Amino acid sequence: MAETGKIPYAARIEKDIRLLELLSQTFGNVSSAATEIINLEAILNLPKGTEHFVADIHGEHEAFAHILKNASGNIKRKVADLFGTTMRKDEIRELCSLIYYPEKKLEYIHEEEASLDDFYSTTLHRLVKVLQTVSAKYTRSKVRKALPKEFAYIIEELLHEVPSEKKAGYYNRVIETIISTNQADSFIIAICNVIQRLSIDRLHILGDIYDRGQGAHIILDTLLNYKDYDIQWGNHDALWMGAAAGNDCCIANVLRISLRYDNMATLEDGYGINLVPLATFAMETYGDDPCPIFEPKVPSGDSSLSLKSRRIIAKMHKAISVIQWKLEAALIARHPEWNMEGRNLLHLIDMEKKVVLIDGKEYPMPDVNFPTIDPADPYRLSDEEAELVEKLVHSFKISDKLKKHIGVFFSHGCMYNVCNGNLLFHASIPMNEDGTLKEVEVMGRRYKGKELLHNVGMLMRSAFNNDTPADVRDYAVDYYFYIWCGPDSPLFDKSKMATFERYFLTDKAVRHEEKGHYYRLRLDPKICDLILDDFGVVGKHRHIINGHVPVKAGDGENPIKAEGKLMVIDGGFSKAYHNTTGIAGYTLVYHSRGLQLVQHEPFSSAEDAARNGTDIKSTTQVVELNADPVCVRDTDIGGELQGQIDELLELLYAYRHGIIKERK
Secondary structure (H helix, E strand, O other): OOOOOOOOHHHHHHHHHHHHHHHHHHOOOHHHHHHHHHHHHHHHOOEOOOEEEEOOOOOOHHHHHHHHHHHHHHHHHHHHHHHOOOOOHHHHHHHHHHHHOHHHHHHHHHHHOOOHHHHHHHHHHHHHHHHHHHOOOOOHHHHHHHOOHHHHHHHHHHHOOOOOOOOHHHHHHHHHHHHHOOOHHHHHHHHHHHHHHHHOOEEEEOOOOOOOOOOHHHHHHHHHOOOOEEEEOOHHHHHHHHHHHOOHHHHHHHHHHHHHOOOOHHHHHHHOOOOHHHHHHHHHHOOOOOOHHHOOOOOOOOOOOOHHHHHHHHHHHHHHHHHHHHHHHHHHHHOHHHOOHHHOOHHHEEOOOOEEEEOOEEEEOOOOOOOOOEOOEOOOOOHHHHHHHHHHHHHHHOOHHHHHHHHHHHHHEEOEEEEOOEEEEOOOOOEOOOOOEOOEEEOOEEEOHHHHHHHHHHHHHHOOOOOOOHHHHHHHHHHHHHHHHOOOOOOOOEOOOOHHHHHHOOOHHHHOOOEOOHHHHOOOHHHHHHHHHHOOOOOOOOEEEEOOOOOOHHHOOOOEEHHHOEEEOOOOOOHHHHHHHOOOOEEEEEEOOEEEEEEEOOOOOHHHHHHHOOOOOEEEEEEEEOOOOOEHHHOHHHHHHHHHHHHHHHHHHHHHOOOOOOOO
């Protein structure tokens, strides 16, 4: 056998002998090692699996779940390709609806279908064909692992059996027996779930699962049962991570945002956070204050929230906002190195004149009813506020469900990811005006680019590690507030988070949040190349993929920038952003033939999709097509498999030359 690589096998084996001895415990002889090499070589020549990229889901669990179920429209396209000439459009729509929501759809079919046996027979044959199509690019082993145990053998028989005259009876009899034994519903559900599972090979989430929408906890429950995904942390995710770590400023911000968007479901139903103390305090403190500035933001025409509930939420919203600004001042004072003193504005309010003095200019304040603010010491918490903060921190820190979900971010996430020539991060790489990478101080040391994101990520992890020294852990807990809104935070990268100004002031200039240089410079292909080089991203077709800043597609903004080197895929999943973006989210799809951007319209509901066959209307834009299909060999996994092949070839050499003895 010809040797591969530049170093002769004999020289490499001496260096790798311990590794090869361990490998021989799994592949104990020439035959088993050679068989594995053949298997891996075959896998390298399969088409790469389909990757899906989504960003800024913001709690919209139904839309997110539907995109997983329909693979961003890919399942419908495959069904249409298969049956476009033999099925009507309404039949294709109904079949797709069944694939997406099999349990619920079958309930409706039982109510409406006159001949269930005919329906079962036709549908099972069609579903097997769809499954054959979506599983074609995978090995039998991978498909087998995706099958439910109770039906694995039968599905595998149907999946790999091509009906012919000789075996048509066998094939049809299997289907008939499934029906006659009353297993058709369970079998259909099983096949539909496998089709969904195999239609997305890997899912990439570019941050901001939390805030705005009602179902961030439901999204994370979904991910707990999902395979093959990764998360690049967003600033809203970091805010909840900090809250779980006990950072009181993060907790106050989480509560404020939840109240602002009438999103208490995640707090109360998801994590069991007790809001009664906050409600009690707010009613006692602001009982006669209608708090109009703090009315919750709900979609126009939404009548689900009563006037009484609106008023209670507004009072709670105001109470926690004042507490937040006090807590932030104390934290900022502890860390002068953050240079965030300019965010402390309470001492600049003139209660009598009803103005606030910012940068030498007075701005009128529409609301100066702050009974808990002492003009002589405006940042001191009242005794009642301090007691309330203690209760809220305790409630967050004892939530087991919150701890479990934050664990998902650590087990499947980090600040950035490099995958198959794509650099993924949520928001920004801090940069200087001249286009060089900006050095940012983190715990007394300065980092830039890849080193900055790596060290920030490690610091964030240390807040949850018991072996972290106490002083480092305390700093890490505090740092979550900076990563949320600090001017040089790679998850924010703006001059300020103008929360106070947005609530009270109408002047656009004072409310303006100046973006960091990255957001302008990233439009230059040379800057993108500089960043990609710093992160070690290689390949002819390499890209940066971001979220964070909503793309105003309705105004004609193109998410593809820098001559195709940069893709910004925050299309506004959250209903709160639909007016800004003009759409309801993006999915970037990377399959063996290239990159496609799928633009989504608003989703009605899972109930409507199951009953009436409605789907998310999506428009596909081809971003990049490959001259030749991308195979597994061309991916990061392909590199890992090639490394395994090289090691097995060394093991074969060692066996054949008696360096390592074969096992029986």
